[in-house]
Amino acid sequence: MHTALFFAAAASLEIAGCFAFWAVIRNGANALWLVPGVLSLIAFGAALTQVEAAAAGRAFAAYGGVYVAASLMWLWAVEGFRPDRWDLMGGAVCLAGAALIVFAPRG
Numbered sequence: 122m123h124t125a126l127f128f129a130a131a132a133s134l135e136i137a138g139c140f141a142f143w144a145v146i147r148n149g150a151n152a153l154w155l156v157p158g159v160l161s162l163i164a165f166g167a168a169l170t171q172v173e174a175a176a177a178g179r180a181f182a183a184y185g186g187v188y189v190a191a192s193l194m195w196l197w198a199v200e201g202f203r204p205d206r207w208d209l210m211g212g213a214v215c216l217a218g219a220a221l222i223v224f225a226p227r228g
Contacts, residue, residue: 124172124223131168132191138162139220142200179222190216 141158174180190192190212193204203210 127171127188128170128219129191131165131172131184132188134161134165134168135188136192136195138165140195174223176203183222186215186217186222189214189215 138158138161141150141154141161144157145152145154169180169184172180172184174183193208193212196202196208197204
C-alpha cells in the first residue's frame with residue numbers, strides 16, 4: 122500500500138510539473154507557471170525515492186506503468202479528452218506490467 126501511494130503521488134507530481142512546461146512552451150501560458158512546475162518535479166523525485174524497492178531501476182520500471190495510467194486520467198480530468206478504448210487497454214497493459222515487476226516472486 123505504501124508503494125502504491127508514493128507511485129500515485131509521484132505520477133501526479135511529475136505530470137503536473139511537466140504540464141506546467143507544456144502550458145508555457147506550447148500554450149503560451151505565463152512563464153511564472155514554471156515555478157510551481159519545477160517545485161512539482163523536485164517533489165516528484167523525492168516521492169519516487171520513497172517506494173519500497175531493492176533497486177532504483179526496478180522501481181523506475183514499475184513506476185512507468187503507473188505513469189502511463191495516471192497520464193490517461195490527467196488527459197480526461199484536466200485536459201477534457203476522454204480516453205478511448207485503446208488508451209484504456211494500453212493503460213491496463215502498463216499497469217499489469219508494473220504489477221508483474223512489483224509483485225513477482227524473487228528469491
